[in-house]
Amino acid sequence: MSETPSQTSGRCPFPHAAQAVPNTQDAARCPMHANHAVSTHAAAFDPFSDGYQQDPPEYVRWAREQEPVFYSPQLGYWVVTRYDDIKAIFRDNLTFSPSIALEKITPTGPEANAVLASYGYAMNRTLVNEDEPAHMPRRRALMEPFTPEHLKHHEPMVRRLTREYVDRFIDSGRADLVDQMLWEVPLTVALHFLGVPEEDMDLLRQYSIAHTVNTWGRPRPEEQVAVAHAVGNFWQFAGKVLDKMRQQPDGPGWMQYGIRKQQEQPDVVTDSYLHSMMMAGIVAAHETTANATANAMKLLLQHPRAWREICEDPSLIPNAVEECLRHNGSVAAWRRLVTKDVRIGGIEIAAGAKLLIVTSSANHDERHFADADLFDIRRDNASDHVTFGYGSHQCMGKNLARMEMQIFLEEFTRRLPHMRLAEQQFSYVPNTSFRGPEHVWVEWDPKQNPERANRALLDAEVPVRIGEPSAHALSRPVVVERVERVAQDIVRLRLVAPDGGVLPRWAPGAHIDVECGESGVSRQYSLCGDPADTHAFEIAVLRETDSRGGSAWVHDTLREGMRLKIRGPRNHFRLDEEGRRAIFIAGGIGITPVSAMARRARELGIDYELHYSGRARANMALIDELTQLHGERLCVHVSEEGTRNDFGALRVDALTRVYACGPARMLEALEAASAAWPEDALRVEHFAASVGKLDPADEHAFEVELKDSGLVLPVAADQTVLDALRRANIDVQSDCEEGLCGSCEVRVLAGEIDHRDVVLTRAERDTQTRMMACCSRAKGQRIVLEL
Template identity: 75%
Template sequence: MSDAINPNRTASCPFHDNTGSPPSTSDGCPINHRAADFDPFEDAYQQDPPEYVRWAREQQPVFYSPKLGYWVVTRFDDIKAIFRDNMTFSPSIALEKITPTGPEANEVLASYGYAMSRTLVNEDEPAHMPRRRALMEPFTPEALERHKPMVRRLVRQYVDRFINDGKADLVDQILWEVPLTVALHFLGVPEEDMDTLRKYSIAHTVNTWGRPKPEEQVEVAQAVGKFWRFAGNVLEKMRSNPNGHGWMQYGIRKQKELPEVVTDSYLHSMMMAGIVAAHETTANATANALKLLLQHPQAWRDICDDPRLIPNAVEECLRHNGSIAAWRRLATRDVTISGVEIPAGSKLLIVTSSANRDERQFAGADLFDIRRENASDHLTFGYGSHQCMGKNLARMEMQIFLEAFTRRLPHMRLAEQRFSYVPNTSFRGPEHLLIEWDPALNPERNDLSVLRPRTAVRIGEPSAHAISRPVVVTSVIYAGADIVRVKLASRDGRPLPRWTPGSHIDVECGDTGISRQYSLCGNPAEAETFEIAVLKEHDSRGGSVWLHDAVKPGALLHIRGPRNHFRLDETAQRVVLIAGGIGITPISAMARRAKELGIDYEVHFSGRTRASMVLLDELSALHGDRLRVYVSDEDTRNDFSALRVDDATQVYACGPANMLDALEQIATNWPDNTLKIEHFVSSIGTRDPDREHAFDVELKDSGLVVTVAADQTLLAALRQANVDVQSDCEEGLCGSCEVRVLAGEVDHRDVVLTKTERQSNTRMMACCSRAQGTRLTLEL
């Protein structure tokens, strides 16, 4: 493969349409009819980019577009790999004009001294990362906290202007203005210059990503030139007072410390690019989100009823209908993507909005689900070393917008309209968003408390803790020996999410502030209800006691999940299922499934007394002599050493710690990866920070090195560095914070990974595990 860019080499097209005479590019390259017709400036692309390229995502994930002169990439894994490798796929053309400017417009730009240089978005290494590191601090979650009161105040003031009108164009009346004002405040622009900069910002977007007609180019160039000149004047004003809170003032201070990294031309270019990046993408993203939520009334009602869902709703909106449709890259060497040979020097349009609807990454990708657990895997903010620095500022603004509208206008609805978009390849949002409502129903007319925010705004990737759903308790049956069986159904009668044997749900225990995990023990085929069985632990932390004492039929609970980190291998030839006490709950569902599949299986169930062994009668009826029962007060015990375990056997176990410890000892004589365990508790709480040591973590994809302090978890350090990592239990039990390890030895402290998985040293749980040495390298 060639490592040099050959600008004279022609990009060839590998696709042929065998159904007829194929159209051709100017150099005679035969291509598919759909590829020949691909035009991102068409209304169909603007209305729904993922749908427009569905054919490619499903059939031809990489194709050449003769109209655009770009190779188009549409699948999640391919696009993430492109973001990950910024040496092979240079971002240098990310801000290149998609429509070349004519000579007259170029003369206008030159008359203003327009000299836009590289910025964080389109800069190659080795220049990019030193600047990114130098300018990162104002974007960290801690630094962004100070902006929340200002954003809340602005949103309230703008809503006040139209709250009693009964109708509004949200784009014109709030969504365009507030993000721009926030962007200017974040940059540190003086109040007296804000109105002028507002006027110019749209021209920069049209100039770079749009397709202005020849007669429009001169007018756009005039505005861009004025924008450039005025931005320079404002920057000089900032230099006279560099101690302010703005990002530009921060950059000016950094320039004194790192003059070769933060240069004058760089600051000038970032002044312009920063306004556009912080303004338009957030304005469009919020308009898209509100449009999407109002088109899905149940989702809108859900966040109105439970504002804790808003952070994850924001992520799902960014995934399903984000404001970034595509980015651009330049291949610096010959490379193959999805089996297609791409020559060095080729331009790539990577359709991130298509990646976000890829079924290979997102199950039911076209479905809009505000409780989707991996919604934040979306690529709307990019990935790796060029991931959007302002992502958490955008998330914060979107949450505040949604929180305000759900409080003050929960009854608003979309007015009849046809949505239009400014034609461009990359950024999209409706030009207008018309809504209407009955002012007489405004909640604040009867209750001024709705003006107060109801929830804290989360800065950063949302935690799975917030993805809850309301359920109603349909029955509570006391099964003896301090065990209660609870059945749950959706509040509105809709089917509950599908689940698989070994799954658990998290139950929020009323106002106690705690939540606990309970395995599902019913029949996965029954979509109407979930069932859990709960043992009352008298020395517990309160969850089981609350469920026993406070939960009655008709009660409304909030749950999360289901999730499954204890999954039955349905291809196994033989399974041995071992349960102790209440540990029978996941094992019972596994046994049912093994029987359905015709797997050779046996169930071993131990308990103190028969009265304490919940589900025993049902298990006996269903499994007959495949069920072996061991009862302590009958002097019968399971002899684990007598179990027949060979290479074709998988063993699943759940129960008390002493039982699991004994099994793990016996399992050292079994084939590797035979034993799978579900734990009730984790020992993470016994960690002594005084005995820990600090270590460094190199983030291979992001180009960062993060120090994890002795009294800090890896998860906390990553969040502090503005790196997204999903999480849930944060006790080493659930596995949701798993990260990939590329180098270094891990001190594993979770109860999720098997012995073999730990020995492979390729995965770790960020919430609890640490480095054995002084450095780890992660795929982040």
């Protein structure tokens, strides 16, 4: 329990924290890394401060934006704050060892250590903090009870407990959701899941909190001895309960499953391992779920519109849970030990250094989550959050937590839709990693309880959904505020929120998916309005001669005041806002995303030119406003007038990016011209893909090895990689499934890819490091993916 010299080797020996003024000359440079200055912000960073406890992502916003990797002299850790850096760390559990994940953040004094020793405390490595090669064999051996099909057996128990606890306060009109339900139910579920006998549950409940304070908190010296006694008792009692379980190894529960696995693999599932997992499992399954639900209820009730929507439509709950976990999850940060000299976010970090990876900050990274601070229960990539970690050490109990949270929200929205937050100050137990309010007081008028008028609603159940969210859950209702004819066969639509509220912000190049009527047809349309207008989305739609049901429906059906459903916005055609020079090329209706890009380039002061081609001016949308906005920077090429764009004459150097959207012939000509340009200069948005239905006669079967999951999946000749992943319960985002949108991109570690998408550039394809799972395939017999 005390830190060893090897564990402290990553800590800067210079006592910065003792300095009265953080930005004095002595505190400004870390002697362990002579070339790395410690900024004022970094010197003041304190994860035990009220600012971090109240809102970790906001507390480190400065870092995310200005200094994404910094050294904290107070903590003795390097702190990592951006999504891509943190996901890369999770992916590489050899360079970034999880061995310190459960190490005490505050070293225990000698008296407390002696107390722990007197109890024979010998906490071993668990799935959370175990290195390879031991970790994956144990994880695979113990994984089965966590799969969705096995978790279904626990659903009735979770529903029963949830209803019983709500019954206790439903008629009182006021409750502390944490004390009166959210603390106890997840703990009871955890104990049932583990298989703990009923008679032992109460005592184990009492001990679990001490373990959390001991590991992640900052107990004062006078508290450490008392905490150590509680942890020691917890350790001894957990051992006694485990011995009792051994007497009935055929009983239900994860620990009994582990006992049976021990008989098959005694070298993998050892006695000490089971004892440690018994203790760690209670804490892991209990506190994270309790805190996550408390955070979710606080968040939802602070956003009445979102609360009202899930009350009216419970099918939105699964994705609302994901957005709650992203926006305000219960795990603020994890820790890793650097095993070799490495570079993170451009910073050189030496072997032996310790990392605090602030996952809650990653979940608010604008580079991955558009309008990241917005709480949006229809966010299409909400489940990309790293609250559960990622890769081989991703939380095994994630789906149990999701099940509980969905059932809790279902019960609250059905029985207490009129619930509201009471006036209160929210407090948090100071610690670096687990985070949730100590109390969530709510109020309601019991006379308005819906069940008083309709007892039948108590029998309603919303199916628990684990994995990919349904399209319906991501659909956003909007109202057509204006329909305007802007060219021959082209209408521009202005779409607003039904209540007049704000819509998610978007960046130039983004698109939305429009659900076209009741047929289930969904079509993608680029946004062409002003990104600064947060109250509306604007799209321009060309009536296609051979419409597949989308554009014709828009033209023939949509009128002002009508409602429709959309998904998004999403962006796979981004403008490089740090670029020095840009050439924008649009053909026909391809002007829609390009117009927003050109507007943004003008605002940023980027040197740019805009080329717009069409058959006739009457067919060219937005041409008047483009002329007014861009003046001489706009070059119009009209076939009827004998003017054509000469791509070979474009001046494209290493500092220039070319952005193009238009018909296939135009893009093919650009691709040919780009062969003489600097690599990767051309960025393209396509109207359509050439992906068709798989013909097994023209395909071959192959295998997909998932490095992080330890699985090898067969992919049949008539099956996509995406289909194979879904069947194996591997969550991968997807949308168009035509190779158009890029949402199903996965990283490739080995094997040659038969690329069939229209998202990746030529240079990106040549690297053989990325593929679209919905359409691309292996050229050989096996590929290895980073999943």
